[in-house]
Amino acid sequence: MSAMSESNANTTLDLSGVRHHDVDALGTRIHVAEMGEGPMVLFVHGFPESWYSWRHQLPAVAVAGYRAVAIDVRGYGRSSAPRAVEDYRMVRHVADNVGVVRALGEDSAVIVGHDWGSPIAWSSALLRPDIFTALGLVSVPYNARSDFKPSAAFRMMGGDEEFYIEYFQKPGRAEAEMEVDLPHWLLGMYYAASGDGVRARVASADSSGGRFTVAPGGKLSDRFIWPEPGTWPHWMTEADFDYYASEFTRTGMSGGLNRYRNVDRDWEDMAAFDDAPITQPSLFVGGEVDGPTVWGAGSIAKFPQTMPNLHKSVILDGIGHWVQQEAADELNAELLDFLAAL
Template sequence: MSQPAQPTPTPPASPLPDAVHRLVEVPGGRIHLVEQGTGPLVLMVHGFPESWYSWRHQLPALAAAGYRAVAIDVRGYGRSSKPREIPAYRMLAHVADNVGVLSALGEETAVIVGHDWGSPIAANTALLRPDLFTAVALLSVPYSPRGALRPTEAFTMLGGAEEFYINYFQEPGRAEAEIEPDVRGWLAGFYAGLSGDAKKSPSEADPRSDATSPSGQGALPLFSVPRGGKLSERFPVDPAPSPWLTDADLDFYADEFERTGLTGGLNRYRNVDRDWEDLAAWQGAPLTQPALFIGGELDAPTNWMADAIKAFPVTLPGLSASHILEGCGHWVQQERPEEVNRLLLDWLRVLPAPVGAP
């Protein structure tokens, strides 16, 4: 078994002074992670455009409850490796990173938790390595097995007369040119537009609702781009301050992306068809480990993937519970930290011990 990685110095002005920052070696390079506590390992995987920091409320809560809580910077983010090649961000590479983190920390098994893009990364990690990842919690994005339709074709249909945001993100450099002139402003608009503070009704969070689509084809306004336009054209105008996202929080994210750029995170979107090809052998495969799902009532992915939630009895047979948080938007664990912490801990406490555990 690999020896635990040696801690690196905590960066200046760390928002979690009790946490330990590490750089661990994995086959694809290095992963930066932040950990607190001792006990069974809970590995947390963030989404776009975030960082380990999106789990800042969960790290101390899990540590206090007797868990070794670890939040990573996904490859392409923070101090983790940032390969130049787009295929280096395929799903199989993210799965390998998570396996490498487990080994570098000297652990044999872990519970994995993911939000946004971190949710399918966590789900596929558990799907491909059930021997290592014994339970999985998914936030915002429900589990949906690999289907028959190529993803970019499906997203083209979803966008209708406009361009669905995932298709908009496909061309290297295009979204970067929109974001980089004002990283902080773009992030503020993106975070605000997807939060519960935007006060969207459930129907407005569903891109299949033609009544809310400027294209008349059902695309959620914030998730569709006018032909030749920019995603930021759909951001809220002068959004009110969010109680869950302080100026200091926004500064942290903006500082990270001013330093690293957004290409690493965007490259995840540029691999959706490659993932579909790589995972052909797992088409329709259920995820059988004990599972938990937490979504927001006003969270767009939770709403437009309602059919995936309905399919949980087949696709997620080990599901313990599915929770939809009233009035909550997309940034589930940040908008409702106390509620998410309670649901996670209640679920973790009743998980069966891994096979071979003392």
Template sequence: MPPSTPHAAPTATHHLLPTPAGRTHAVQQGHQGPLVLLLHGFPESWYAWRHQLPVLAAAGYRAVAIDVRGYGRSSKPESVDAYRMLDLVADNVAVVEALGERSAVVVGHDWGASIAAVSALTRPDVFRAVGLLSVPYTPPGGPRPSEVFAAMAGEGPGKGTGDGTGDGAGEEFYVSYFQRPGRAEAEIEPDMRGWLAGFYAAVSADTMPAPDAPAPYFVSPGGTLRDRFPAGVLPSWLGERDLDVYAGEFERTGMTGALNRYRNMDRDWADLADRAGAPIAQPSLFIGGERDASLAWLAGALNAFPETLPGLVGSHILDGCGHFVQQERPDGTNRILLDWLASLPT
């Protein structure tokens, strides 16, 4: 059952909480009720949850969205390997403790979904349920990630285009492109606002390139990722003021902290080797966008949910929706989240 009768959402409050990162910036709406911890993806901030925070608070939940380590007002350690998955899990546990709680429901989008999943997998004593948006759970194990991503664009020896999304002629998948420190920063940081606008448009349903256009997830030889972004258009969910918020944060902090998450995928693979194939047993939820390329790349993960997420309560694919589900479809996402949260044991 919901924790209380819905009421007007309280004003958001900002906190800087002590965590292994140094400090974690948290934005809270609702000061009583079960804790719901919200984790954003790339390249965003706590602001990605602006439509969910007041709705969850009005329904009687203590909703808290954080800036993940490396983003916004949270600490940004210098070492690349300080952004490995287990460090981010430790930050999440410390946030729960700093808020005076013993447990939380954790919900994440994009990279936040992966962080939420590993948080639930490795600390089931703290995270009693997990919601995943856009990126389905894939258990640890399997091939080394760097080899998988190289093969997707035909970079690996003897490999073709993987799932056919790269042309195999020297194209580079964006995750591989992000690996070398400084390389992607040199593309992005001279025009942070313009780059972000193009990135958001490239993966949103109403502005993404046509199916027969070059895929915006790949870099041509000698080119940049931005070469394939739509230009001069914003998705309907992103107003100029919203873009100002995102761009303002990255103009202040730079992009390295955010990109360092991608630079730890092989370290995560080694760190979690003892959890290879492990399911998440807690109650879980998945919400994805029908037009999100992530669902095509990870179709096998969706099909494996009966084994990998035995506690799955619901899996929802939103028609005509792209990657940024909780911003593209806030009302639908909120209804699904509230129904799921109400179904959880207290």
């Protein structure tokens, strides 16, 4: 095991106080992991992740006097995984979040999302401002609905290749790549999108990696870069990785991928919210070398109009996509500062 792995703070992380249970969220079984008592903070993960992605935030927020709740999003982990693609449309995810708040006996919550959890969180805030009274976004900045169809935008982003979201659209196609050796694929995904992966590509002068596009006849993993054998990123231990790998080996990848397959359906469903601002108090934290944050520079520049009650927008130097794991202490500090200001 490398020195990088041995120094990982995760090795001393105490999650013994996490309470696990399943709730009936308006007819959908949602797995909940929670700590603490007080005002509720609901954490929503992205792809390909789990409630476990918030393992650093749960104890920090709980100790500060809040009820910290992280869910397995539908299709992941121990939550329900409907078979129909359309059951993963955004309005269903919003209903799950509303159902979790109610099932836990609360009237309102601050909602915080990362990656796909970010648009799920902001959609929850748009549709139910009475319940979701404040909003934290990590990695993916708020991008108000426009008249440009998402599938057309992703096609443009890919250029002569396929942008990864376009590659994910056909059911079974991406699964066929990922599930041949799922742990290997996951490790490549986690490392390639992290700050560690970006630095490794720079050091190796690899100009093809990190583009998250697929060449004709190729696979997304053709562009991945993996850590050296026997080593782990500084933010992930072997035990952390094993948790993710065991969860996805058990569930498969379709539940997570089906979220991507609803982008145009969501665009149609959310037409009434075209160009709508987020009016609740809000926070954005991104990583300097995180793809969605870099691609979202235009959206970040529009925050004064799209999130007029923004508390702070923070870009963390050298951090990649897995912000809440790569920069746990920094994100926790920003979250606690935001919560204290509410």
